[in-house]
Amino acid sequence: MKIIDGKKVSLLKEAELIKRIKDFPRSPELAILMVGERADSNTYVKQKIKAAERIGIKTRLFTFPTSVTKEEVIQEIEKLNRNKNIDGIILQLPLPAQLTARTIIDHIHPSKDVDGLTTLNQGKLLTGDVAFAPATARGVVSLLKGSNVSLVGKRVVVVGRSLLVGRPAALLLEKEGGTIIQCHSKTRKLAELTKLADILVVAVGKPKFITEKYVKREQVVVDVGITVVEKKGIKRLVGDVDFEKVSKMVKMISPVPGGVGPMTVVSLFENLCDAYERKEIK
Amino acid sequence: MKIIDGKKVSLLKEAELIKRIKDFPRSPELAILMVGERADSNTYVKQKIKAAERIGIKTRLFTFPTSVTKEEVIQEIEKLNRNKNIDGIILQLPLPAQLTARTIIDHIHPSKDVDGLTTLNQGKLLTGDVAFAPATARGVVSLLKGSNVSLVGKRVVVVGRSLLVGRPAALLLEKEGGTIIQCHSKTRKLAELTKLADILVVAVGKPKFITEKYVKREQVVVDVGITVVEKKGIKRLVGDVDFEKVSKMVKMISPVPGGVGPMTVVSLFENLCDAYERKEIK
Numbered sequence: 001m002k003i004i005d006g007k008k009v010s011l012l013k014e015a016e017l018i019k020r021i022k023d024f025p026r027s028p029e030l031a032i033l034m035v036g037e038r039a040d041s042n043t044y045v046k047q048k049i050k051a052a053e054r055i056g057i058k059t060r061l062f063t064f065p066t067s068v069t070k071e072e073v074i075q076e077i078e079k080l081n082r083n084k085n086i087d088g089i090i091l092q093l094p095l096p097a098q099l100t101a102r103t104i105i106d107h108i109h110p111s112k113d114v115d116g117l118t119t120l121n122q123g124k125l126l127t128g129d130v131a132f133a134p135a136t137a138r139g140v141v142s143l144l145k146g147s148n149v150s151l152v153g154k155r156v157v158v159v160g161r162s163l164l165v166g167r168p169a170a171l172l173l174e175k176e177g178g179t180i181i182q183c184h185s186k187t188r189k190l191a192e193l194t195k196l197a198d199i200l201v202v203a204v205g206k207p208k209f210i211t212e213k214y215v216k217r218e219q220v221v222v223d224v225g226i227t228v229v230e231k232k233g234i235k236r237l238v239g240d241v242d243f244e245k246v247s248k249m250v251k252m253i254s255p256v257p258g259g260v261g262p263m264t265v266v267s268l269f270e271n272l273c274d275a276y277e278r279k280e281i282k
Numbered sequence: 283m284k285i286i287d288g289k290k291v292s293l294l295k296e297a298e299l300i301k302r303i304k305d306f307p308r309s310p311e312l313a314i315l316m317v318g319e320r321a322d323s324n325t326y327v328k329q330k331i332k333a334a335e336r337i338g339i340k341t342r343l344f345t346f347p348t349s350v351t352k353e354e355v356i357q358e359i360e361k362l363n364r365n366k367n368i369d370g371i372i373l374q375l376p377l378p379a380q381l382t383a384r385t386i387i388d389h390i391h392p393s394k395d396v397d398g399l400t401t402l403n404q405g406k407l408l409t410g411d412v413a414f415a416p417a418t419a420r421g422v423v424s425l426l427k428g429s430n431v432s433l434v435g436k437r438v439v440v441v442g443r444s445l446l447v448g449r450p451a452a453l454l455l456e457k458e459g460g461t462i463i464q465c466h467s468k469t470r471k472l473a474e475l476t477k478l479a480d481i482l483v484v485a486v487g488k489p490k491f492i493t494e495k496y497v498k499r500e501q502v503v504v505d506v507g508i509t510v511v512e513k514k515g516i517k518r519l520v521g522d523v524d525f526e527k528v529s530k531m532v533k534m535i536s537p538v539p540g541g542v543g544p545m546t547v548v549s550l551f552e553n554l555c556d557a558y559e560r561k562e563i564k
Contacts, residue, residue, distance in 0.1 A: 161456070
């Protein structure tokens with residue numbers, strides 16, 4: 001069994017970005033909008049800001065109280081849409097219950113939608129003319145390619161169909177030549193299907209959901225799940241795959257942490273640099 | 283073996299539409315744009331116009347010479363976008379080589395895009411907030427439901443991934459609770475996968491592509507392919523499935539002609555009536 005090392009691949013990608021940015025007349029800049037105070041959101045935002053600093057990317061953080069209205073957030077987005085120094089705008093999810101993510105996200109100008117979540121950019125995922133793929137989905141493909149896993153002609157089983165991961169990952173992996181089996185919560189006899197995979201991608205957000213009975217030898221497993229689990233006062237990140245058991249059976253597996261997580265962050269900044277180049281370098 | 287009777291189901295759907303339109307203050311109106319002279323396009327357009335007359339829907343046909351420029355077609359689309367009496371606009375495909383369908387289609391206002399082909403409406407297929415699904419895809423789902431085939435928990439194998447049929451059909455069938463295996467020209471060992479299907483949907487445009495070795499008993503087969511084949515001077519419509527051989531094996535099968543074809547036409551007008559209602563009845 002071989003570990004798919006997301007930390008290592010992401011550092012190579014970071015080095016590429018640092019090189020790429022060197023020739024830019026100004027630093028790309030990302031606006032991050034965060035509503036309310038969630039411990040997990042805080043952690044993710046901090047990770048993004050730290051990575052941005054390492055790479056040489058500017059970030060601007062806008063925080064709103066939980067009580068903020070849709071209109072106030074949209075007003076800020078529209079200002080950022082017009083701001084020529086801002087290359088990308090992301091809205092940290094999830095939002096408090098009174099705000100509808102879809103309505104707000106669709107106010108982000110598609111050319112600055114580096115999370116790839118606007119309806120228009122989702123449409124581009126389908127038409128194949130991809131503008132920005134959601135960072136985690138791009139990260140999954142990038143991790144597999146960076147680990148020399150070929151995708152052409154492979155059977156890829158994707159468990160989960162979220163807009164942020166499962167669906168876009170399936171479309172990107174198909175674009176690379178894979179044949180996709182998209183499973184979800186209503187799928188019956190899941191283990192029969194997961195065992196058909198050459199490559200198994202799991203993104204359901206249920207700790208240790210995939211046990212040894214879902215896999216077979218010679219498979220490549222990518223674990224996208226990240227759940228914070230507290231045991232005896234100690235917090236740990238746990239994936240969707242029961243690593244201890246599954247890793248003994250399969251050919252390659254990405255761990256949590258240190259697998260897809262670091263790839264998500266660097267992929268966001270790849271999207272940002274794409275946005276910058278499309279805007280500034282014609 | 284039972285025949286899935288698209289003619290019968292489509293007539294029921296037409297009757298529903300006739301009833302629905304009765305209460306409308308004016309007839310819904312569809313603009314059809316056609317470039318050049320293609321025998322197949324002519325046939326399809328005539329079918330649409332005839333069905334519209336049966337249902338009580340107005341159509342307006344705009345024909346352009348093969349030499350037309352992109353700008354001229356777009357200009358007409360923009361006039362139709364502004365025209366309050368026009369509820370839907372479709373562009374008959376394929377276009378002559380010098381015209382890029384994507385660029386032209388994206389000028390159709392999303393609220394009048396009753397073929398569901400604009401990038402924005404494709405995005406809505408992904409986000410699940412479906413505005414207009416491409417007519418053939420809607421027709422496939424409608425045909426299965428109208429034939430009492432349940433979709434929840436079923437394994438659905440879709441062969442083909444076109445924007446007009448394969449992809450949107452897969453997304454709609456998944457929305458109905460199916461688990462999708464999306465196959466395409468780069469899929470290896472296709473027969474292994476098609477045999478996993480409870481429901482097999484074939485949309486590749488290759489006459490008699492699916493033979494008995496791709497199917498097994500108890501399957502439901504939907505044949506979306508329509509190819510005109512000429513033999514000894516006689517033109518016939520041939521599906522993607524070798525009906526004679528496959529029909530002996532499976533539980534249910536849709537024929538060509540008389541299967542998905544009539545459903546496509548009526549589904550277009552269901553989309554048109556949806557467009558009308560969203561616009562006129564708030």
